[in-house]
Amino acid sequence: MIPAQFDYVAPATLEEALTLLSEHGDEAKVLAGGQSLLPVLRMRLNAPGVVVDISGIQELKEITDQGESIRIGAGATYQDVLDSPLVREHLGLLHKAVTEVADPQIRHRGTVCGALAHSDPAGDVGGPVLALDATMEVQSRGVVGPRQVAAADFFVDLFETAVGDGELLTAVTIPKHTGWGSHYEKFVRVSHQWAIIGVAAAVRAEGGTIAEAKVGLTNMGSVPLRATAVEQALVGLAATEEALAEACSLAGEGTDPPSDLNGQADYRRHLAGVLTRRAVLAAAGG
Amino acid sequence: MTAVDETRAPSAEVGRDRRRKEDQHLITGRSRFTDNIVLPGMLHVAMVRRPYAHARITGIDASAAQESPGVVAVLTGDDVKDQQGSLPNAWPVTPEQKAPPHPAIAVDRVAFSGEVVAAVVARTAAAARDAAELVDVDYEELDPVVDLKAAAADEKLAHPDLGTNRSALWVFDSAEAGTGGDVEEAIRDAEVLVEREFRQQRLIPAFMEPRSVVVDPTGEQFTMWSATQVPHILRLMLALTLAVPESKIRVIAPDVGGGFGGKLQVTPEEVITFLVARRTGKPCKWTETRSESLLSGHHGRDQWQKLTLAARRDGTVTGLKVELTANMGAYLGLVTSGIPILGAFMFNAIYKFPSYRFECQNVFTNLTWTDAYRGAGRPEATFAIERMMDELATELGRDPIEVREQNWIKHEEFPFTTVAGLEYDSGNYEAATARAKELFGYDELRAEQARRRESGDRVQLGIGVSTFTEMCGLAPSRVLGSLSYGAGGWEHASVRMLPSGKVEVITGSSAHGQGHETAWSQIVADQLGVPFEDVEVLHGDTQISHKGLDTYGSRSLVVGGQAVIKAAQKVIDKARPLAAHVLEANVDDLEFAEGRFTVRGAGEGQEGIGLTDLALAVFAAHDLPDGMEPSLDADATYDPVNFSYPHGTHLCAMEVDTETGQSRMRAYVCVDDVGNVVNPLIVDGQVHGGLVQGIAQALWEEAVYDDQGTLVTGSFVDYTLPTSADTISYVTDRTVTPSTTNDLGAKGVGEAGTIASTPAVVNAVLDAVRQFGVTDIRMPMTPERVWRAIQEGRGSAPTPEAAQPHFEAGEPNQDTPETEGGQA
Amino acid sequence: MGMQLEHSFTVDASPEATWALLTDLESVGGCFPGATVTEADEQTFKGNVKVRLGPIAVTYQGEGRFLERDDAAHRAVIEGTGKGLRGLGNAGATVTMQLAPEGSGTRADVVTELSITGKPAQFGRGVMQTVSDKLLGQFVSCVESKLAGSAGG
Numbered sequence A: 001m002i003p004a005q006f007d008y009v010a011p012a013t014l015e016e017a018l019t020l021l022s023e024h025g026d027e028a029k030v031l032a033g034g035q036s037l038l039p040v041l042r043m044r045l046n047a048p049g050v051v052v053d054i055s056g057i058q059e060l061k062e063i064t065d066q067g068e069s070i071r072i073g074a075g076a077t078y079q080d081v082l083d084s085p086l087v088r089e090h091l092g093l094l095h096k097a098v099t100e101v102a103d104p105q106i107r108h109r110g111t112v113c114g115a116l117a118h119s120d121p122a123g124d125v126g127g128p129v130l131a132l133d134a135t136m137e138v139q140s141r142g143v144v145g146p147r148q149v150a151a152a153d154f155f156v157d158l159f160e161t162a163v164g165d166g167e168l169l170t171a172v173t174i175p176k177h178t179g180w181g182s183h184y185e186k187f188v189r190v191s192h193q194w195a196i197i198g199v200a201a202a203v204r205a206e207g208g209t210i211a212e213a214k215v216g217l218t219n220m221g222s223v224p225l226r227a228t229a230v231e232q233a234l235v236g237l238a239a240t241e242e243a244l245a246e247a248c249s250l251a252g253e254g255t256d257p258p259s260d261l262n263g264q265a266d267y268r269r270h271l272a273g274v275l276t277r278r279a280v281l282a283a284a285g286g
Numbered sequence B: 001m002t003a004v005d006e007t008r009a010p011s012a013e014v015g016r017d018r019r020r021k022e023d024q025h026l027i028t029g030r031s032r033f034t035d036n037i038v039l040p041g042m043l044h045v046a047m048v049r050r051p052y053a054h055a056r057i058t059g060i061d062a063s064a065a066q067e068s069p070g071v072v073a074v075l076t077g078d079d080v081k082d083q084q085g086s087l088p089n090a091w092p093v094t095p096e097q098k099a100p101p102h103p104a105i106a107v108d109r110v111a112f113s114g115e116v117v118a119a120v121v122a123r124t125a126a127a128a129r130d131a132a133e134l135v136d137v138d139y140e141e142l143d144p145v146v147d148l149k150a151a152a153a154d155e156k157l158a159h160p161d162l163g164t165n166r167s168a169l170w171v172f173d174s175a176e177a178g179t180g181g182d183v184e185e186a187i188r189d190a191e192v193l194v195e196r197e198f199r200q201q202r203l204i205p206a207f208m209e210p211r212s213v214v215v216d217p218t219g220e221q222f223t224m225w226s227a228t229q230v231p232h233i234l235r236l237m238l239a240l241t242l243a244v245p246e247s248k249i250r251v252i253a254p255d256v257g258g259g260f261g262g263k264l265q266v267t268p269e270e271v272i273t274f275l276v277a278r279r280t281g282k283p284c285k286w287t288e289t290r291s292e293s294l295l296s297g298h299h300g301r302d303q304w305q306k307l308t309l310a311a312r313r314d315g316t317v318t319g320l321k322v323e324l325t326a327n328m329g330a331y332l333g334l335v336t337s338g339i340p341i342l343g344a345f346m347f348n349a350i351y352k353f354p355s356y357r358f359e360c361q362n363v364f365t366n367l368t369w370t371d372a373y374r375g376a377g378r379p380e381a382t383f384a385i386e387r388m389m390d391e392l393a394t395e396l397g398r399d400p401i402e403v404r405e406q407n408w409i410k411h412e413e414f415p416f417t418t419v420a421g422l423e424y425d426s427g428n429y430e431a432a433t434a435r436a437k438e439l440f441g442y443d444e445l446r447a448e449q450a451r452r453r454e455s456g457d458r459v460q461l462g463i464g465v466s467t468f469t470e471m472c473g474l475a476p477s478r479v480l481g482s483l484s485y486g487a488g489g490w491e492h493a494s495v496r497m498l499p500s501g502k503v504e505v506i507t508g509s510s511a512h513g514q515g516h517e518t519a520w521s522q523i524v525a526d527q528l529g530v531p532f533e534d535v536e537v538l539h540g541d542t543q544i545s546h547k548g549l550d551t552y553g554s555r556s557l558v559v560g561g562q563a564v565i566k567a568a569q570k571v572i573d574k575a576r577p578l579a580a581h582v583l584e585a586n587v588d589d590l591e592f593a594e595g596r597f598t599v600r601g602a603g604e605g606q607e608g609i610g611l612t613d614l615a616l617a618v619f620a621a622h623d624l625p626d627g628m629e630p631s632l633d634a635d636a637t638y639d640p641v642n643f644s645y646p647h648g649t650h651l652c653a654m655e656v657d658t659e660t661g662q663s664r665m666r667a668y669v670c671v672d673d674v675g676n677v678v679n680p681l682i683v684d685g686q687v688h689g690g691l692v693q694g695i696a697q698a699l700w701e702e703a704v705y706d707d708q709g710t711l712v713t714g715s716f717v718d719y720t721l722p723t724s725a726d727t728i729s730y731v732t733d734r735t736v737t738p739s740t741t742n743d744l745g746a747k748g749v750g751e752a753g754t755i756a757s758t759p760a761v762v763n764a765v766l767d768a769v770r771q772f773g774v775t776d777i778r779m780p781m782t783p784e785r786v787w788r789a790i791q792e793g794r795g796s797a798p799t800p801e802a803a804q805p806h807f808e809a810g811e812p813n814q815d816t817p818e819t820e821g822g823q824a
Numbered sequence C: 001m002g003m004q005l006e007h008s009f010t011v012d013a014s015p016e017a018t019w020a021l022l023t024d025l026e027s028v029g030g031c032f033p034g035a036t037v038t039e040a041d042e043q044t045f046k047g048n049v050k051v052r053l054g055p056i057a058v059t060y061q062g063e064g065r066f067l068e069r070d071d072a073a074h075r076a077v078i079e080g081t082g083k084g085l086r087g088l089g090n091a092g093a094t095v096t097m098q099l100a101p102e103g104s105g106t107r108a109d110v111v112t113e114l115s116i117t118g119k120p121a122q123f124g125r126g127v128m129q130t131v132s133d134k135l136l137g138q139f140v141s142c143v144e145s146k147l148a149g150s151a152g153g
């Protein structure tokens, strides 16, 4: 599979990258890890004039402690995230979800921000990032300072985000969830598959009771979803299967998941209930 | 774990777990696959494939492609229609068999999505690909024939000119053949009748190395390198198809990265690359993408199977009737039509059915054509009968192993002539089953199953049995002749004694990853008494190995290996007079052992003379017996006297999560009897790989088309091939009843794992969920299918026919503002 | 890959006025997301459709025409066929529109059948199905808003 011809530029600084993007407008495509972009180019489902490779920009690679939150730069690969003690300690849910993404080769190239910008509803990091109340940092040339977009406003539709032409997602900032229990339940038929559905759960438990819960759903609609009704229903419940079951069974309600080779919508809705219970229970240490 | 219980001399190579000698170059980057071949001035070919399953070509405008940078030529069907002939079908299963012409490049009609409509030749692969997109083809769409049953009913025609979709009806009847009774009578008189219909889904042989062809027209011969399993057959077929003298074609199969039957073909792309090279006068290369491979390489299986089993109330089987509808796809490839027929003799399996009838209706559709895929015909048979034996056991409320044992051929009954007319030479089903049960912990697992059932555990346990046999070692030429196959089943080998003492073995059985080099070296080392390292095995080039019938049907060792033995024995026979001459002894007094001739009665300490010394003497030829030709080299062509019948007992335990339908393999034990083993490591490798492929049919793989005939599992995103991460550690062991039909006492092993494992897994999953009223689940048993079956069995939800590839009409799937970014 | 979608809506205008708008091929054709109509007359139109969605950007060159047009019964069937550039495969849509008076306004029933062959259909995981659904939804709401807009003012 050979893509159509394109120009390739690899800027060394963010400034240069933003300039290139503003010059080329919708003719330009950002290349981060290339794990989603290259397949599309090779299948010739796109033929951009210019590919702007941001993987050489040092300032984007960092994962930093911002006090209340952790900031993950657009150049940080899944593997960087897995290797980061900050993520492990404060963002257990993201760490867990990333271990479930594809395979080691892909995790060494693909980036968390690339995945968020790609906004594939079956992607594994959208749900956790949404559930953890992240904020996306979007920049463009000529605009001073980054635009901050809440995760809830970031995912617009299938493959569509708040990032416009000429803009770059430069980082995702996620509030620390230190001490929260977390679990990502990914449902697949074969190990390297995209999620048929996924459930991301983070739970703060106090003395065997759920004090606070956050639940994100993968591939249950055209964007990652937040199961807020479930979250609310969980508060105050004991972290036991019997206690949780009813609240979690609601997870699929009102969702509009896809129907495809791996499952019809009704099956996905059913799975959402079952897997939410399991994820929350695991997150609560039950 | 593996036990090797054959006794062998300490110095013997056969039976040793030699590391494969071919692997070092393969895993250190010194491999030479077809796509690695680069020739001076080489051009690249890209195929233009069009998306319609069925359409008339109304016009092709190639001008933009012609003018694209780097393009040398664009060929359409019109350009080659007088040279391309029709791709071969070597197996007209009946004299009346109907088949459409099979052009390499479609001329006026495309009959499946992915068929080639033009070929672009350019200086680089990228230029060829760019230009291929510019070829503008106009079509008039025709109604595609997608559904197999509808096709069999001739509702629409896949090839209107043919007048029917029915290619051939092939029938075997034990009453007519005189090999058994009348099955209709057995059905009429049956005390227990089990009637079932099973679906063998369509599969794609996903070999690791995609197909690739290079043709060099610049020498005296056309040289074709191809990622093929069958260089010899390919050479002959190219000559016949293109009317080029066979002597002007040389075919080389260099390193070939797997095939599984998928490279047992004469492909359109091989013909096209040949034509393009001839036309341009330049070496040309075509290498497929994985998408092309999935779309247009031949597929496998794809049958509806209707079975009727008659039995007595005590469990004794009395008759079996099999009605198959087999999907040929759009065309007949090399052996497409014969694949389902290879199962004809195997549905009766290891059981003593007194009457048997097999009917197979071959049917055309507008899908990719089917052909050999690992096991070819026999997995279909084994699946069906092993499912039926479980159904019978269920019907009778008895243990499935017990019902099998009641009906199988006892070890003292061999050789046994079956109701299908085959003579099984050896076997011991009791021994393999006993060992398997022991390794599996059958009784403990049954107890656990009962416990889980009783407690209503969310995770239920099921145990699946498959006591299989197969016929392999294709094949006695006389049998092939009686089945109207277009060739024989012999194999050729040569042994060349080099003056320096090294030995070259030439085999017509061209390997593509099986380890022939290692196994053949072991055999020859023992035969000639030379070190393993001194044996070089050459194959896969029709100019070196001029004669052969290649590798498929688990034939290499039992047919090709036997040819090697025969050739080696001839070498010894040829050396004998010279040895006698040198040792000044009588020929009749010579003994040959461990590579040396000695004189009987000449005492312990005698030196004798080594075979390799004789090779040097022959090279010098200074002092040979009068009239002896100066050569020890020998050829042998071996035609097997019978098939080879490996068998085994496979036991599988599956855990089924009844809440999600997800199943997980808990344990898998197989005890195979493949006769004597030349190299246990290689045998284990074949069994392990085979198991995964068979398990994959049960659980994971399926080629799915939409109703327009578009392959929707066109990449590995949707064609869910398992990886090692999806498998567990299998427990393998062997029992040995040597085959009586070859000197090694070996039986084929290349397909055994694939043939046996599918029903073991399906039976296990069903065993777990039968309690909920489930009677069948279609393969692959996806979590959704299992879940729906449980729901339906419990009476709580409808089961759709199959997993739908897409949306149901009317199913809402628009995003509403309420669901954006969160749910209320 | 084929699918059918049904939409109904009402506009505050007479069936006659609505019909006139709906049979203006240039404006109906232009409602398809990413479409540019390059030529149009009473019976046919030509143009191209650029589908842009995240990483995917594909262009179809197409034409459309009335398969049926019953000015009295206010029923029309429009067929559009698109040929994908770069060997992409083809797309075709058949849109059946039926108007009927409802109250003081008009009720429109639109049935759209879409089929896509070739590469996009093989993109995987049924994603293209979702994409097509979305595009059709946008198409119908554009038609609706044009009718509402014009009819209303």
Ligand SMILES: Cc1cc2nc3c(=O)[nH]c(=O)nc-3n(C[C@H](O)[C@H](O)[C@H](O)COP(=O)(O)OP(=O)(O)OC[C@H]3O[C@@H](n4cnc5c(N)ncnc54)[C@H](O)[C@@H]3O)c2cc1C
Residues within 6 Å of the ligand: A029, A030, A031, A032, A033, A034, A035, A036, A037, A038, A039, A074, A100, A101, A102, A103, A106, A109, A110, A111, A112, A113, A114, A115, A116, A117, A118, A122, A123, A124, A125, A163, A167, A168, A169, A170, A192, A193, A194, A195, C054, C055
């Ligand atoms: C075989 C395979 C299996 C996979 N399995 C999984 C899986 O199981 N789970 C899962 O979640 N993912 C999976 N992926 C997808 C992988 O995670 C994505 O490729 C990755 O998430 C995207 O990141 P990237 O850095 O590779 O992005 P790219 O491929 O470089 O970019 C993706 C898209 O986002 C745009 N983009 C990238 N970065 C930015 C930015 N900073 N600002 C604006 N736009 C940007 C690009 O222009 C492009 O349109 C799989 C991929 C492959 C190839």
